[in-house]
Every structure is written in C-alpha cells, then in structure tokens.
Amino acid sequence: MLPERFIEMLRGLRLGDAADAIAGGEPEVSVRVNPRKAPVSVENACGQVPWCREGWYLSERPSFTLDPQWHQGRYYVQEGASMFHSHVVRSVIGSDPCPITVLDACAAPGGKTTAVLDALPEGSVVVANEYVPSRAAVLRENIIKWGYPAVIVTRGDTGQFARMGEVFDLIIGDVPCSGEGMMRKDSEAVEQWSPGLVRECAARQWEIVTNLWDALRPGGLLVYSTCTFNREENELTVRRILDELGGESVPVPVVSEWGITPAILEDGTEDSGMHCYRFIPGRTRGEGLFVSVIRKSGEPSCMRAVVPERRSKVKGKAKGAPAVPAEASGWLSDPGAYAVYSEGERVSAFPSVHMPLLQLVRRHVDVIHEGVCLGTVKGRDLVPSQSLVMSHAMRRDAFPRVEVDRAAALGYLRGDSPVMPSGTPRGFVLLTYQGAPLGMVKNLGSRSNTLYPQPWRIRRM
Numbered sequence: 001m002l003p004e005r006f007i008e009m010l011r012g013l014r015l016g017d018a019a020d021a022i023a024g025g026e027p028e029v030s031v032r033v034n035p036r037k038a039p040v041s042v043e044n045a046c047g048q049v050p051w052c053r054e055g056w057y058l059s060e061r062p063s064f065t066l067d068p069q070w071h072q073g074r075y076y077v078q079e080g081a082s083m084f085h086s087h088v089v090r091s092v093i094g095s096d097p098c099p100i101t102v103l104d105a106c107a108a109p110g111g112k113t114t115a116v117l118d119a120l121p122e123g124s125v126v127v128a129n130e131y132v133p134s135r136a137a138v139l140r141e142n143i144i145k146w147g148y149p150a151v152i153v154t155r156g157d158t159g160q161f162a163r164m165g166e167v168f169d170l171i172i173g174d175v176p177c178s179g180e181g182m183m184r185k186d187s188e189a190v191e192q193w194s195p196g197l198v199r200e201c202a203a204r205q206w207e208i209v210t211n212l213w214d215a216l217r218p219g220g221l222l223v224y225s226t227c228t229f230n231r232e233e234n235e236l237t238v239r240r241i242l243d244e245l246g247g248e249s250v251p252v253p254v255v256s257e258w259g260i261t262p263a264i265l266e267d268g269t270e271d272s273g274m275h276c277y278r279f280i281p282g283r284t285r286g287e288g289l290f291v292s293v294i295r296k297s298g299e300p301s302c303m304r305a306v307v308p309e310r311r312s313k314v315k316g317k318a319k320g321a322p323a324v325p326a327e328a329s330g331w332l333s334d335p336g337a338y339a340v341y342s343e344g345e346r347v348s349a350f351p352s353v354h355m356p357l358l359q360l361v362r363r364h365v366d367v368i369h370e371g372v373c374l375g376t377v378k379g380r381d382l383v384p385s386q387s388l389v390m391s392h393a394m395r396r397d398a399f400p401r402v403e404v405d406r407a408a409a410l411g412y413l414r415g416d417s418p419v420m421p422s423g424t425p426r427g428f429v430l431l432t433y434q435g436a437p438l439g440m441v442k443n444l445g446s447r448s449n450t451l452y453p454q455p456w457r458i459r460r461m
C-alpha cells in the first residue's frame with residue numbers, strides 16, 4: 001500500500017495513472033554486458049534495452065551468483081532505466097574523442113560508474129566516490145571486476161572534492177533521495193517515505209550539488225539524477241542550479257517510443273524551459289528515474305584531460321619506498337603507459353598521464369583503490385592479485401593458462417583449490433572460464449593454492 005499523501009502528490013503531477021504500476025507489478029530484470037571483456041552468453045535474454053547498446057532485458061531472473069561470467073565482470077545486473085546514463089554521456093560528449101576527467105560522486109554500488117566508463121572517450125579517467133564505508137567496499141569490488149584501469153575509488157564526502165578546485169569535466173551526481181521510484185522493488189522505501197523525508201533529502205541534495213559545482217570545470221557538465229518522483233528533489237533542485245548557480249540546461253536526444261516524460265511544472269503541465277528526463281513505471285520500461293544535465297558557464301573547449309602533461313616522477317622511487325619487483329611491469333600489456341610503484345607490500349600500476357590527478361585526489365580524500373593492484377610481495381614472491389586478473393591492462397600471456405568448466409569454476413569461486421592438469425608448469429597459473437580470466441592459483445604440482453580473495457567467495461550453504 002502506498003502512503004495516501006504520496007498518491008496525492010502523484011495526482012498533482014498528473015502521474016496518478018502510474019500509481020498502480022508504482023505500487024505493484026514485477027520489476028523487470030536486466031543486465032548490461034561489459035564491451036571490453038569476452039562476449040557473454042546471457043540466458044533468457046528477451047530484447048535489448050532501447051537506450052543502451054549493452055543492455056538486455058531477461059525473461060526471468062537466473063541465479064547470478066551461480067554464473068561465473070558475473071564474477072568475471074563480464075556483465076553487471078542493472079535495472080533498465082539506470083542504463084540511460086550511458087546514453088546521456090555518449091550524447092553530451094558527442095563525437096569528440098578527447099579524454100576527459102570524470103567524478104561519480106555518489107557511486108556505490110557502481111551501476112552508473114560502470115555504465116559511464118563504457119561511454120567515455122579512450123584515455124579518460126574516473127574518480128568513483130562513496131560516502132558510506134560498507135558501500136564503498138562493494139563499489140571497489142565492482143570497479144575492480146569491470147576491469148578499466150584508469151579509475152580511482154574513494155571514500156569521502158563531496159565537500160572534500162569541492163576543496164580540490166575546478167578539476168572535473170563531467171560530474172555524475174546520482175544523489176541519495178527518498179527513493180519513490182524504487183517502491184515496487186523495495187518495501188523499505190514505502191515504509192520510510194514521508195513529506196519530511198522528501199524535505200530532508202532535498203536539503204542534502206542541495207548541499208551535495210553546491211559542493212560538486214565547485215569541483216566542476218568552467219564549461220563542464222553535471223549529470224544530476226535521482227530515483228524519485230516528487231518535484232522538490234527533481235525540477236526544483238535543477239531550477240535552483242540554473243537560477244542560483246548560473247547553469248545552463250542541456251538537451252539529450254531521446255526517441256518518443258521510449259516513453260520518457262519531460263519536466264513537470266507544479267500544476268502537472270510540462271516545463272519546456274528545462275531539459276529533464278523522467279522514467280515512470282508503466283510508461284517507460286524500468287523503475288523510476290529522473291535525469292537532467294546542466295552545463296557550468298565557461299568555455300566548453302576546456303573538456304580536456306585535467307592533468308598538465310608533465311612527466312610525473314611518482315613511481316615508487318620516492319625516498320624510502322620499497323623497490324618494485326622486476327616482473328611486475330611485465331604483467332602489463334602496455335607497461336610504458338603506466339607508473340608502477342610499491343607501497344608497503346603492495347605493487348600497483350596507474351596510467352602515468354593521470355598520476356598528478358591521483359596525487360591531488362590523495363591529498364583530499366581517502367583512496368581505497370586505484371588503477372591495478374598488480375600483486376603483493378610475500379617473501380621472494382610477487383603474488384599476482386585478483387585486480388590484475390580482472391583488468392584489461394593484464395598482458396594476455398603473462399601467465400600459463402588452464403581452462404576450467406562451469407563446475408570447476410564455481411568450486412574455485414567457493415574457495416576450492418583445483419588440481420592442475422599434468423604438465424602444467426609450477427608457479428602462478430591463470431584459470432580461465434570460456435577463455436576469459438577467472439582467477440589465479442599457485443600450482444605446487446600435486447596440489448594448488450587458490451589466490452581468490454576470501455571476501456569475494458561464494459558462501460557455502
């Protein structure tokens with residue numbers, strides 16, 4: 001049962017017809033495939049998500065946990081409306097192949113970040129931030145599995161980004177909201193809803209937006225989004241950005257068959273002065289979503305890599321830093337493009353051209369992952385990490401490979417250490433499933449030791 005005052009609000013927006021769809025009906029299941037990883041065989045695929053070339057609706061929900069492809073980061077489970085961000089980013093960036101610097105400010109669990117990553121020009125760099133620590137850990141895992149090396153994952157408050165100055169060409173502000181659009185998926189959203197919650201959320205959103213505005217470069221773009229329907233958290237916030245911060249509303253091309261609803265005025269009529277895109281269940285295939293793109297005034301031609309192109313000396317050769325094991329760079333397909341450095345036992349790689357950005361981010365906010373963790377020094381070994389296995393940056397023939405079937409892959413994902421076929425060299429071996437990297441073992445001959453991270457394992461019932 002939806003709250004009466006909520007239904008009243010929907011009627012005021014002339015969205016009364018959507019109340020039934022919002023209250024009930026089965027949400028659709030959909031996945032977005034990773035275009036940089038091995039092709040996916042998606043079971044039950046029954047049609048493409050119209051606004052996302054990588055998105056597929058499924059006729060029924062399979063057990064994703066029991067599909068090794070999901071653990072390999074070859075697809076992401078995401079509801080259809082949220083995939084609109086990939087279309088938005090592709091549209092507003094246009095055909096300019098110039099790399100850009102992106103902040104996804106409220107990023108966990110990583111749905112929008114991974115969608116946006118696939119829409120960016122080659123060479124772009126993304127900072128994915130999350131405020132809630134437990135959610136930041138999930139974000140880190142999903143980013144590592146997606147495999148794009150030019151990503152920094154941070155745990156912090158948007159105020160910390162404001163203090164960095166005007167650094168980002170594009171900021172995704174998928175802000176915390178009252179979650180009205182998630183009501184049919186999440187009964188808590190119904191229980192927690194009240195007009196007071198809407199006011200509280202709108203106040204917090206304004207604080208986040210003003211912080212993000214300070215971090216946006218002149219001419220840069222803010223993609224503001226919520227998964228709620230009321231105007232306070234949507235049109236009224238965008239109106240304030242335009243009026244008080246001096247932004248310019250940017251149109252996104254859409255197709256009428258998608259069923260997207262434009263900006264709504266207080267009396268329920270359409271607002272033609274603002275470009276807003278509302279996904280309303282029953283009208284559009286997906287859950288509730290509101291998106292609007294706002295440009296900060298200034299010269300848009302400065303949508304260029306933020307970092308001055310000077311040679312960075314940050315390699316791990318800083319005074320007192322441990323030496324980098326010789327084999328580390330050899331595990332990368334293009335070692336010349338990376339700074340490779342040691343911090344304690346950890347050996348990492350990050351695109352050299354973006355090292356000054358990493359340094360700047362580190363001065364302001366807690367970095368919990370960057371680039372590729374190549375491995376950890378243990379005794380005489382550099383033990384390759386799962387971050388390397390998942391990364392597009394790993395050299396294809398860096399390790400001997402052993403292909404496993406689905407049963408063995410699931411056993412490995414549960415923590416088993418498979419016995420290697422005879423003739424497999426001793427030492428580190430990469431297990432593959434359907435030809436794509438799954439994880440590492442250390443082959444000792446008569447047995448092997450799994451290197452699959454404990455927290456990522458499928459729990460045994």
Ligand SMILES: C[S@@+](CC[C@H](N)C(=O)[O-])C[C@H]1O[C@@H](n2cnc3c(N)ncnc32)[C@H](O)[C@@H]1O
Nearest residue numbers: 106107108109110111112131132158174175176
């Ligand atoms: C709508 S969710 C983000 C969903 C994510 N963009 C995705 O597509 O997977 C909003 C996120 O903002 C985080 N958050 C909460 N308070 C915040 C704050 N004060 N500043 C920034 N983010 C906050 C929440 O923990 C939540 O993960």
